[in-house]
Amino acid sequence: MNAYLITGASITGGEVADLLIDNGEIVAVGTGLDVPDGAETIDATGLVALPGLVDLHTHLREPGREDAETVLTGTRAAALGGFTAVFAMANTDPVADTAGVVEQVWRLGRESGYADVYPIGAVTVGRKGTQLAELGAMADSAARVRVFSDDGDCVWDAALMRRALEYVKAFDGTIAQHAQEPRLTQGAQMNEGALSGVLGLTGWPSVAEEAIIARDILLNAHVGSKLHVCHLSTKGSVEIVRAAKKRGYEVTAEVTPHHLLLTEDLAASYNPVFKVNPPLRTKEDVEAVREGLADGTIDIVATDHAPHPVEDKDCEWSAAAFGMTGLETAVSVVQHAMIDTKLMTWADVADRMSYRPAVIGQAGDHGRPLEAGAPANVVLVDPAAERTVVPAESASLSRNTPFGGMTLPGKVVATFLRGTPTVLDGALSR
Numbered sequence: 524m525n526a527y528l529i530t531g532a533s534i535t536g537g538e539v540a541d542l543l544i545d546n547g548e549i550v551a552v553g554t555g556l557d558v559p560d561g562a563e564t565i566d567a568t569g570l571v572a573l574p575g576l577v578d579l580h581t582h583l584r585e586p587g588r589e590d591a592e593t594v595l596t597g598t599r600a601a602a603l604g605g606f607t608a609v610f611a612m613a614n615t616d617p618v619a620d621t622a623g624v625v626e627q628v629w630r631l632g633r634e635s636g637y638a639d640v641y642p643i644g645a646v647t648v649g650r651k652g653t654q655l656a657e658l659g660a661m662a663d664s665a666a667r668v669r670v671f672s673d674d675g676d677c678v679w680d681a682a683l684m685r686r687a688l689e690y691v692k693a694f695d696g697t698i699a700q701h702a703q704e705p706r707l708t709q710g711a712q713m714n715e716g717a718l719s720g721v722l723g724l725t726g727w728p729s730v731a732e733e734a735i736i737a738r739d740i741l742l743n744a745h746v747g748s749k750l751h752v753c754h755l756s757t758k759g760s761v762e763i764v765r766a767a768k769k770r771g772y773e774v775t776a777e778v779t780p781h782h783l784l785l786t787e788d789l790a791a792s793y794n795p796v797f798k799v800n801p802p803l804r805t806k807e808d809v810e811a812v813r814e815g816l817a818d819g820t821i822d823i824v825a826t827d828h829a830p831h832p833v834e835d836k837d838c839e840w841s842a843a844a845f846g847m848t849g850l851e852t853a854v855s856v857v858q859h860a861m862i863d864t865k866l867m868t869w870a871d872v873a874d875r876m877s878y879r880p881a882v883i884g885q886a887g888d889h890g891r892p893l894e895a896g897a898p899a900n901v902v903l904v905d906p907a908a909e910r911t912v913v914p915a916e917s918a919s920l921s922r923n924t925p926f927g928g929m930t931l932p933g934k935v936v937a938t939f940l941r942g943t944p945t946v947l948d949g950a951l952s953r
């Protein structure tokens with residue numbers, strides 16, 4: 524394995540130093556380092572070095588929809604986005620609701636070599652919301668599942684949600700909830716408000732998200748387990764989580780890059796690339812989720828990378844699938860929405876996109892500060908670069924990025940997974 528000397532990088536946005544990587548580990552951080560013969564030097568002047576990013580919410584689509592994404596293509600997109608670990612959602616076909624399926628996804632991840640893949644197990648059999656899946660068997664499997672979610676659908680039955688929260692306590696698991704009260708969102712197509720009325724699209728009201736979040740926080744307080752809220756999107760949700768944390772309730776929450784930047788008016792284009800669950804909300808909501816992420820109410824950024832093939836998006840709005848890709852643009856969108864606006868620093872980005880998601884997901888050796896002795900999961904970002912997003916250039920098999928044509932700041936220059944470069948000079952290294 525090659526040694527790499529990364530020179531002159533700003534470590535997590537702070538001091539400028541060199542980083543020596545050898546044998547899969549960070550050997551030293553500092554200046555005037557003792558460099559082994561044959562080490563390759565990477566000039567990182569002007570670049571920010573961050574711990575490898577961890578995405579707690581990715582859809583890899585394998586098994587079942589390999590036309591949209593595979594573990595290999597999805598982890599390539601992840602590496603290009605600066606991620607060294609991704610959590611793969613369970614809404615595959617077959618659903619990841621057994622030890623067999625989660626082990627298959629886990630093994631495919633090991634074979635990909637581009638990022639570590641942590642399978643998420645379904646909460647209920649077939650994600651149908653009626654009967655608990657074999658959570659214990661998935662936890663005990665080689666995939667060692669610790670996060671469970673019916674994402675794509677809400678575990679709406681309060682009794683079942685309670686039992687799931689109770690069950691995972693035995694192995695310190697977490698239930699990640701897609702907060703959407705189905706009775707309030709039947710046929711919903713976009714955010715409910717004045718605009719949905721004008722456009723004639725059925726509305727998805729904020730209360731459908733907020734009611735489930737409030738209910739689940741209370742349920743979780745009652746049983747003393749671990750609850751994580753997926754893709755929180757409204758001002759009211761931020762206020763509920765903020766108030767809950769203040770009162771000592773255990774809950775963690777995520778926001779997606781798209782909800783940090785985009786608003787519902789994009790639906791006026793009727794371009795299904797902007798159709799997503801939960802829907803794009805208002806400017807007020809965007810401001811609130813930014814504030815919530817900055818003050819720590821929202822713990823992490825997670826992409827909810829949701830690839831869909833052309834035929835599921837190239838149709839009229841109401842027939843199109845919900846979801847947008849996000850792995851390759853996440854850092855740029857976060858820089859644009861949070862750093863260039865001075866709401867957060869790069870150290871905060873390391874916290875929200877690496878340290879904290881690794882803790883919530885129990886992702887072993889990921890999310891460790893860039894220090895001697897840590898595994899060499901490192902990403903180099905050029906904050907001064909600009910890039911125009913070209914959907915056709917995506918490493919993902921799907922093209923449904925909502926950022927196509929946008930010019931965004933920041934570029935991932937290199938990604939190292941346990942000392943091996945997965946990305947160099949902004950391109951896949953192999």
Ligand SMILES: NC(=O)N[C@@H](CC(=O)O)C(=O)O
Binds near residue numbers: 799829845
């Ligand atoms: N976010 C989406 O709009 N879609 C996701 C499911 C989900 O995250 O709820 C998908 O699997 O396509």
Ligand SMILES: [Zn+2]
Binds near residue numbers: 674675701753801
């Ligand atoms: Zn979801």
Ligand SMILES: [Zn+2]
Binds near residue numbers: 582612674827829
């Ligand atoms: Zn999702």
